Amino acid sequence: MIKLTHIKKSIFLFILSNLATIPGIYAGDTPSVEGTKIYFVNIQDGDVFKSPFSVQFGLSSQMGIAPALVDWPDTGHHHLIINSPTPDPNKAIPSKSENHIHLSGGQTEWEVNLPSGQHTLQLILGDYSHIPHDPPVISEVITITVE
Template identity: 35%
Template sequence: MKFRIILSMMALVALAACNNSGNDAAAKKDSTTANTSHDTMDHKMPSVGPEVPALPAVPEGAKVFFKNLKNDQTITLPFKIEMGAEKITVDTAGGPVAAGRGHHHLLIDGPDFIEPGIVIPKDSVHVHFGKGQTEYELKDLAPGKHKLVLQMGDALHRSYGVPLSAVVTVNVKK
């Protein structure tokens, strides 16, 4: 009688152990599946539209302009360019995308503007003012005619297009 009880108890323990290991395996499998799908989501996120806020609309009447440059002006280097903005707040880059805010970019001898929503390149002829600067000292430019374009972009460096651009041609004196 005693022996039988012990046997059946052992069987129960074995069963329980078996069930437990089975649950563990199932749990492991579940978490693996969850991790995999999470990873996949993470990888997909940057390219998925809804995660990136839309380019804010340009406020009515907003504009950017060169405060101290007129078309065909002759300048000597170094020259401190003053960048103006009206009805749009000059902000730093990298923060949340917000309507009515942006930062200046100077395009040297490039296009007249950058298509709205396009991320402005960053190199020696596409200067970003992501700290919210409104002045820039122009130093290295060969003598002669050059096109300077002011282009405002949002926190993600996406161009606001024609409405927030300004073009001047300057003549750098020898």
């Protein structure tokens, strides 16, 4: 019986320690620099494209780009949101979705392949653990058309 109790305690402590590392618990803990803007460099609202096309991302000079899991001050990495509402800034940006592209390597450009029709695009800067900064650095939503 002592072994079983020890095992239960071990399992409980394991679960508890892992819960403490869930990024959503710390949502918004990473500060952004006041005035930081994230934007699309080579596309604008209303543009028309043929797929595939390249999308370039810009970030004003107050902050820099770093890969995910690299916790450097005043940095983050891009997330491209396609045809989806703005993610909740108090939670980790969804990762298992074709509508949320995580540029975890610190990329500032991505090739997008979308079907014909209208599409919405938005950028959000995530911290080292894919959580928006506080306050969040989010672009305007733009609408493009793919022929």
